[in-house]
Each structure stands twice: as structure tokens, then as C-alpha cells.
Amino acid sequence: MAGVGGGNDLQWCFAQVKGAIDEDVAEADIISTVEFNYSGDLLATGDKGGRVVIFQREQESKNHPHSRGEYNVYSTFQSHEPEFDYLKSLEIEEKINKIRWLPQQNAAHSLLSTNDKTIKLWKISERDKKAEGYNLKEEDGRLRDPFRITSLRVPVLQPMDLMVEASPRRIFANAHTYHINSISVNSDHETYLSADDLRINLWHLEITDRSFNIVDIKPANMEELTEVITAAECHPNQCNVFVYSSSKGTIRLCDMRAAALCDRHTKFFEEPEDPSSRSFFSEIISSISDVKFSHSGRYMMTRDYLSVKVWDLNMENRPVETYQVHEYLRSKLCSLYENDCIFDKFECCWNGTDSAIMTGSYNNFFRMFDRNTRRDITLEASRESSKPRGILKPRKVCTGGKRKKDEISVDSLDFNKKILHTAWHPKENVIAVAATNNLYIFQDKIN
Amino acid sequence: MELNAEAKRIMALSLGKLYSSRMQRGGMKLHRSLQLSLVMRSARDIYFTAKLESDAEAAGRQPGAPGEDEEVAMVTEAVPAQPAGQAATDPQQSKTGTEAHMETEPSPERSCAPAVTQPLTEAPSNVPAKTECKPKPAQIVTPGDKENASPGSGSAVPALASDRHSRKRRGKAAAEPEFLPSKKPRMEQRKRGESGLQSGSCRGGASLASTLFRTIVAF
Numbered sequence: 231m232a233g234v235g236g237g238n239d240l241q242w243c244f245a246q247v248k249g250a251i252d253e254d255v256a257e258a259d260i261i262s263t264v265e266f267n268y269s270g271d272l273l274a275t276g277d278k279g280g281r282v283v284i285f286q287r288e289q290e291s292k293n294h295p296h297s298r299g300e301y302n303v304y305s306t307f308q309s310h311e312p313e314f315d316y317l318k319s320l321e322i323e324e325k326i327n328k329i330r331w332l333p334q335q336n337a338a339h340s341l342l343s344t345n346d347k348t349i350k351l352w353k354i355s356e357r358d359k360k361a362e363g364y365n366l367k368e369e370d371g372r373l374r375d376p377f378r379i380t381s382l383r384v385p386v387l388q389p390m391d392l393m394v395e396a397s398p399r400r401i402f403a404n405a406h407t408y409h410i411n412s413i414s415v416n417s418d419h420e421t422y423l424s425a426d427d428l429r430i431n432l433w434h435l436e437i438t439d440r441s442f443n444i445v446d447i448k449p450a451n452m453e454e455l456t457e458v459i460t461a462a463e464c465h466p467n468q469c470n471v472f473v474y475s476s477s478k479g480t481i482r483l484c485d486m487r488a489a490a491l492c493d494r495h496t497k498f499f500e501e502p503e504d505p506s507s508r509s510f511f512s513e514i515i516s517s518i519s520d521v522k523f524s525h526s527g528r529y530m531m532t533r534d535y536l537s538v539k540v541w542d543l544n545m546e547n548r549p550v551e552t553y554q555v556h557e558y559l560r561s562k563l564c565s566l567y568e569n570d571c572i573f574d575k576f577e578c579c580w581n582g583t584d585s586a587i588m589t590g591s592y593n594n595f596f597r598m599f600d601r602n603t604r605r606d607i608t609l610e611a612s613r614e615s616s617k618p619r620g621i622l623k624p625r626k627v628c629t630g631g632k633r634k635k636d637e638i639s640v641d642s643l644d645f646n647k648k649i650l651h652t653a654w655h656p657k658e659n660v661i662a663v664a665a666t667n668n669l670y671i672f673q674d675k676i677n
Numbered sequence: 678m679e680l681n682a683e684a685k686r687i688m689a690l691s692l693g694k695l696y697s698s699r700m701q702r703g704g705m706k707l708h709r710s711l712q713l714s715l716v717m718r719s720a721r722d723i724y725f726t727a728k729l730e731s732d733a734e735a736a737g738r739q740p741g742a743p744g745e746d747e748e749v750a751m752v753t754e755a756v757p758a759q760p761a762g763q764a765a766t767d768p769q770q771s772k773t774g775t776e777a778h779m780e781t782e783p784s785p786e787r788s789c790a791p792a793v794t795q796p797l798t799e800a801p802s803n804v805p806a807k808t809e810c811k812p813k814p815a816q817i818v819t820p821g822d823k824e825n826a827s828p829g830s831g832s833a834v835p836a837l838a839s840d841r842h843s844r845k846r847r848g849k850a851a852a853e854p855e856f857l858p859s860k861k862p863r864m865e866q867r868k869r870g871e872s873g874l875q876s877g878s879c880r881g882g883a884s885l886a887s888t889l890f891r892t893i894v895a896f
């Protein structure tokens with residue numbers, strides 16, 4: 231079978247699924263972002279209800295030295311609450327738009343999580359000891375009567391059950407008029423950027439009361455607005471470089487050394503439009519929903535509605551690779567416009583070695599493309615195909631004519647089951663796929 | 678013509694989405710509003726292209742086709758003016774054309790249907806026309822037509838139309854049947870006519886359209 235992601239023998243199999251099985255999905259439980267940390271030991275998800283759930287991988291057990299550890303819940307906390315902007319009479323959703331991990335600097339873990347308006351830095355720390363034998367208070371916290379204290383003792387640290395605490399250490403608020411779509415931690419580990427529809431701000435992780443505005447595409451007259459910023463990311467190793475994508479399908483690379491305000495790009499990436507494929511919806515489907523640098527920093531990948539493109543940073547006039555995700559939808563754009571699916575923002579991700587890329591589709595399908603062999607595979611995240619260590623069977627969509635056995639026709643696809651968020655472990659072939667309110671973890675079969 | 682009907686349908690659909698996005702939690706999303714307006718503009722371009730062809734033929738047959746102008750009125754202004762040379766290459770001109778009036782587009786369907794089908798059957802139904810043709814609404818719609826044109830009755834957004842009327846004339850019941858030409862729209866558009874419009878006739882619809890557009894960008 232197709233071996234995508236490194237090696238011809240690679241097969242993907244089911245590892246775990248997290249989340250309720252109910253048919254009735256509460257909107258608050260819908261997963262809105264998924265992110266592995268730098269080591270891959272922690273996996274964070276954010277949902278529409280403003281909660282963050284962090285899973286931690288178990289240490290590999292001695293009994294099964296070849297099987298990877300499972301991901302179990304490590305910490306759950308409410309990151310954002312719904313708020314109300316009284317000035318504009320607008321409700322601010324608590325949905326977590328993005329989570330980005332910070333590099334680990336001590337025993338605690340830190341991450342940034344953001345909703346439409348506010349970014350928060352959370353510190354997740356473990357406590358497995360507590361001090362006992364205080365002089366002035368009892369074990370339950372009540373103050374001791376000072377007259378009863380007749381001796382002095384030194385409190386002693388005693389082990390206790392592991393407790394994982396999350397605390398908001400920084401709150402970066404009031405810097406965005408429009409809805410935040412991206413955050414990205416810089417390689418200097420000191421700064422990060424946040425992007426909304428029209429502006430990008432640069433923050434210092436320690437400073438919450440001000441940020442630098444580095445991109446501003448708001449026109450003087452809003453009636454002249456033609457494009458918005460859809461995603462932004464810092465370069466993985468050049469701390470002065472970042473890119474942002476637009477709703478017109480273009481990407482701009484900016485160098486912060488050139489000017490304080492990076493309104494003039496250093497590089498401009500755009501593929502000329504194919505005039506024969508114009509339709510009512512050409513402009514909408516060319517809007518880029520996600521941009522990700524490769525780990526090497528040499529390439530970047532963009533996702534628009536129907537395809538994924540890999541760009542070489544040294545070549546601006548066209549992408550070096552284009553992969554069709556679900557080209558069979560091109561003739562259905564009108565229906566997809568009617569049911570609002572055409573506005574779905576799919577994300578994409580690289581594997582650890584940049585040899586493969588992955589993105590989601592409908593019907594709980596997700597697609598992987600091997601850049602070296604040019605092979606692609608469609609897999610499904612479903613309870614039916616979730617037998618422990620069960621190998622995932624490749625899926626195929628029948629685009630017309632006779633439907634073969636095991637193929638699914640375009641009209642039978644469930645457009646309510648969409649995979650917008652996926653993540654790939656930074657070092658191993660382990661992937662996390664968010665299907666509405668469920669998180670699936672798949673891994674390669676160890677041959 | 679199917680393309681025209683499709684364009685109208687898409688414009689109606691887009692308007693509906695635009696209005697419902699105002700009710701969403703989290704407020705109107707700028708990106709979504711922009712995308713909706715782009716679709717409306719594409720639909721409008723196609724509509725105008727087809728109309729250009731059909732009107733060229735209809736002009737020979739009857740003096741102006743009254744009902745058809747109305748549909749485009751609201752959507753054209755609902756689109757951000759594009760300096761980068763889209764259909765609004767001459768914003769002034771396109772505004773003039775959109776003045777035709779009115780409410781929103783399903784409105785004149787019944788009045789316009791008979792007028793539309795005849796000329797349009799002869800019009801070639803090529804899609805590619807839309808990419809090369811920059812519609813010039815000003816040529817299609819003459820002031821004379823607007824005078825005679827009847828504001829349609831049904832509308833995709835009746836609430837807004839009545840809001841508009843009620844803002845200007847508080848407490849007055851909307852008693853007049855809307856299909857009769859009245860002095861009211863002319864007075865209204867004279868007020869708004871100060872924003873540099875060339876022909877000042879019946880343009881109630883444009884005010885709705887600009888309100889609609891301001892809804893998109895207002896934050």
C-alpha cells in the first residue's frame with residue numbers, strides 16, 4: 231500500500247481517540263486547534279468553549295519496549311471566557327483560535343493561547359511535593375493559636391499525588407481591533423507575533439502593556455479594502471523574517487531589519503491565475519487559509535480551498551509543488567457556497583523531516599502527500615475504522631462514472647464532518663487529527 | 678438566461694449570508710464579509726455582461742427595460758469600490774448606473790421576467806464574457822428609464838427597507854403600495870444626491886445599497 235511519510239513500508243494505524251462518542255455534539259466541545267510541543271511529548275488542543283486540554287505521552291513501558299506510549303490527559307483548564315465589548319456591542323467569542331508552545335526553559339511548560347482578541351501565556355507546572363509541619367498553621371490551613379505554640383520546627387517536604395497546575399502568567403490584550411487569526415513564536419524565544427485581519431503586532435513575551443505594529447494593511451478608506459491577512463508565521467531560524475498570507479492568494483515575506491513598519495514586503499509570492507478556471511467563486515477559493523514554514527526554513531506551504539502548494543523561498547513567481555486535495559469539489563462550489571463550506575479554513579502541516587505534508591478534507595478524510603515519491607493517500611478518521619492498532623485503509627472518492635467497490639461518491643460525502651486541524655509529531659510518525667469533537671491519534675505501524 | 682438567473686440567485690444568497698453574519702456571535706468577520714462582497718461583485722459582473730448584450734437587443738425593440746435595473750442597484754454599491762480596475766473602473770459611472778433604485782433584487786422578478794426572457798434568449802450564454810467585459814452600467818440605464826421604473830415590492834430584506842423609510846419618516850405607516858411611483862424616493866435621493874451623482878432620479882435603492890456596504894466595513 232502507498233507508503234506516505236517516509237519509506238515504502240509505512241502504514242498508518244489507529245492508536246487512540248479522545249472525546250465523547252455522542253452523536254449530539256455540543257458546540258463548545260468542537261476542537262479548534264491542535265499542536266504538539268517541541269519534543270512531541272505534549273499535545274495541546276483548544277476548543278470552541280475556550281478550554282485547553284493537554285495530553286502527555288506516557289513513558290515507554292518496559293513491558294512493551296517497541297510500542298509508543300499513549301497520550302493521556304495531563305491538564306485541562308479554561309483559557310478564555312466569553313467577553314463583551316460594550317463599546318461596540320459585540321460579543322467576543324471564547325473559542326481558542328490558536329495554541330503555540332514556547333520552548334521549554336525549566337521544569338514548567340508554557341504555551342500561548344489566543345481567542346479573537348486576547349492572547350494569554352499559560353504556565354503549566356507540576357507539583358508533587360508539599361510542605362508539612364508549619365509552625366503557624368495547621369495542616370488544613372487554619373491558623374494555630376499563638377499561645378499554644380511551644381516549640382519551633384522546620385517544615386518538611388513530603389511527596390504528594392501529582393498535581394498539574396495551569397496559571398495565566400501574561401495577558402496580552404487590547405492590541406487587536408480585528409479578529410486574531412495567527413500567533414507565532416519567534417526563533418529568538420523572546421518575541422512573538424500576532425496577526426489579525428489587517429494588522430500584525432510584535433510582542434515581547436515579558437511585556438504585556440505594549441506591542442509593536444509591524445504590518446498594517448488597513449486602507450485609509452475602508453471602502454477600498456481588497457484583501458485581508460489570513461495567516462502569519464515567523465521563520466523557524468531567522469528571527470528577522472516572517473511571512474503573511476492574504477485572502478487574494480498571495481504571500482509576503484518581510485524582513486524586520488528593513489524598516490520598523492514592514493508594509494513593504496521583501497518578497498512577494500503569487501502564482502498567476504489560470505484564466506480558464508475562473509468562476510463566481512475563484513476569488514474565494516484562492517484565499518490562503520494557512521501558511522507554514524518547513525522545519526528547514528527553505529520552503530513554505532500554503533493551503534487554499536482546493537489545494538496545498540509548496541513554495542521555495544527563493545522563487546516568488548510560482549510554487550514548486552502543487553497538490554490537489556479534493557479537486558472533485560471544483561464543480562460543486564456553488565453548493566459549497568450555499569452551505570457555507572466554501573469558507574472553511576483548512577490547516578496544513580509538515581512532518582518532522584519535511585518529506586511529507588498533511589491536510590484535512592471532508593467526510594473526516596485527511597490527505598497526506600509524500601514530496602519525494604509524489605504519492606498521496608486519503609485516510610479517514612472514524613470510529614468504525616478505529617480498532618486498536620488497526621491499519622487504516624486508504625479511501626478513494628469516486629469522481630464520476632462507475633463507482634467501484636469501497637469508493638465513495640462525491641455526493642455521499644458528509645460536509646459536516648470536516649477535518650480542519652491536524653498536527654504531526656516533530657520527530658516521529660505520529661499524527662493528531664481533530665474531527666469535530668474527537669481527537670484521533672494515529673501512528674505508523676512498526677514493522 | 679441561466680447565467681443571469683444564477684447570478685441573481687447568488688446575489689440573493691450572498692445578501693442573506695451578509696445579513697445573517699451580523700447576528701453571529703463574535704460579530705461580523707471582516708474576511709467573510711469581504712469574500713461575500715467579492716462573490717456578489719462577480720455575480721454582478723456576469724449579470725451586467727449578460728444584460729449588456731440583452732439590452733443592446735432590447736433597445737431596438739422597446740425603450741428601455743424598466744425592471745431589470747433594479748436588481749443590480751443594491752448589489753453594485755454593496756461591493757467595495759475597487760481602484761484596481763475591476764468593474765468599477767469608473768466608480769462615478771457605476772454609481773450612476775446603480776441608481777436605478779431599489780430595494781433588493783428578487784423584487785422585480787415578476788415585473789422583469791417577461792421583459793428579460795425575450796431579449797435574453799437571443800443573447801449568447803458565454804461564461805468567458807465575464808472575464809473580459811467591464812460592464813458600463815451608465816450606458817444601459819438612462820435617466821428616463823428610472824423615472825418610469827417601478828420600485829419592486831418583494832425584497833430579500835424587507836426589514837431594512839422599512840427601516841430606511843422609517844428613519845426618514847418616523848411614525849408614518851408605509852401606506853403607499855410600493856409599486857406606484859411616488860415623490861418620496863426622489864426627495865430622498867436628492868438629499869443623498871449630493872454625494873456627487875450624475876443623474877439624480879429615483880435612487881432609493883442606492884441608499885439601501887450604501888447602507889448595506891457600510892454594514893460590511895463598519896467596525
